[in-house]
């Protein structure tokens with residue numbers, strides 16, 4: 419048996435024992451629990467003490483990380499080696515947030531000078547737009563941006579904007595992603611083409627949804643401004659020639675390289691709309707926060723390394739305890755898009771069936787992730803979180819100090835975040851429920867019916883991530899925390915976290931069916947699909 423196989427076996431044995439005990443009992447038995455399972459990482463505090471592992475289990479998990487070669491894999495990634503072999507690419511998004519003058523190399527080729535130049539060009543454009551120096555075809559300053567992109571070309575910028583946007587922004591930044599015509603129609607509604615920039619973001623510049631929406635926006639500009647409307651188009655792409663052929667002026671195309679994966683691209687020119695709408699200083703601070711987390715990930719020992727620890731906690735639940743779903747609940751309205759972002763980040767990265775050598779994976783890979791903002795979700799799926807038949811581990815993300823608004827509301831928000839984590843773990847035993855019902859004068863027969871329904875078995879795990887304030891730095895560190903945690907999981911599952919072959923089949927069939935819906939002869943389909951095609955053909 420290899421060291422790695424032995425370490426997995428140890429983790430699985432440890433997890434079996436965890437089924438038989440209660441998390442809260444571990445605090446009594448382990449006086450060092452908080453000291454070991456709470457880590458102060460850059461910009462955030464990560465508390466994993468309400469996870470089901472004992473300190474001995476945690477040590478076994480750290481041993482798994484060691485045996486799985488996490489440190490060496492991390493160093494290979496930072497060195498720009500080809501950690502995405504199926505696409506023959508490095509995955510070097512950390513180079514995008516490194517301080518100016520850094521010396522990153524992707525597959526041996528220096529990249530930092532180009533990164534710095536792109537950052538400077540974005541900052542210059544942002545300053546020109548924000549000052550009114552750069553104007554539209556009709557001579558008016560720009561007051562709105564329509565950001566068109568999907569997947570990694572949408573989730574990150576959208577999250578950043580929601581998290582950091584001023585209460586009264588100078589620039590009205592809007593997004594359109596879905597090919598549903600309603601999306602771009604709603605986004606453009608009420609905007610003046612003469613004062614609107616359209617930023618088309620697509621790594622490939624071939625994505626069906628993005629190009630379809632970009633065509634609508636281009637037509638909207640041209641209808642109002644004539645051919646000069648094309649001057650309102652900006653593009654961000656790793657295929658600049660395709661963007662230029664689309665009509666984007668060459669000096670308004672911002673590039674990034676193939677070593678930036680779509681779901682890791684928010685740090686690149688993909689963030690251009692945010693750079694303009696927030697200002698370059700804000701975006702630079704966002705990058706700096708992520709870079710702080712990179713430093714922590716690179717240097718902290720495994721047992722005090724936040725991304726590694728978070729990955730191990732998730733693995734303990736996923737592989738040790740067989741839990742296929744995880745919830746993420748930001749107790750911060752401004753972070754309500756974090757679960758959407760993480761759905762792509764984690765599930766597109768690690769929802770894999772074959773390992774990096776092409777063998778079937780040895781064990782379960784990514785959990786399904788869902789969530790939304792607390793406290794709203796307490797009035798939706800938290801019934802199931804507390805009393806459903808499946809145990810769903812939860813990541814809570816909270817912010818100590820509000821960005822704005824009524825301080826008393828913020829205190830209520832935090833009370834809810836803390837209370838939910840406690841309630842999930844501690845529960846409320848049937849004995850206590852029975853005593854309460856008896857004290858209320860209920861008859862024994864009624865108590866027998868009601869008590870089980872009002873009991874909380876508890877023992878449901880959560881992680882608690884606390885930011886002091888939702889600054890650009892803290893947001894950068896939070897996103898980088900999850901990026902690295904996803905990478906660590908991928909290393910231990912021996913999969914490639916940077917490709918996404920699983921999205922291809924649906925795209926191919928959609929192209930074929932599109933032609934059929936537009937009038938081509940129907941091809942061979944199963945009867946259900948054939949009937950749908952026939953029904954929808956116009």
Ligand code: F6P
Nearest residue numbers: 568569570571620621622625680
């Ligand atoms: O969903 C598949 C995918 O390729 C993602 O990985 C990517 O983020 C998204 O499509 C958008 O791709 P592009 O930036 O090339 O338009």
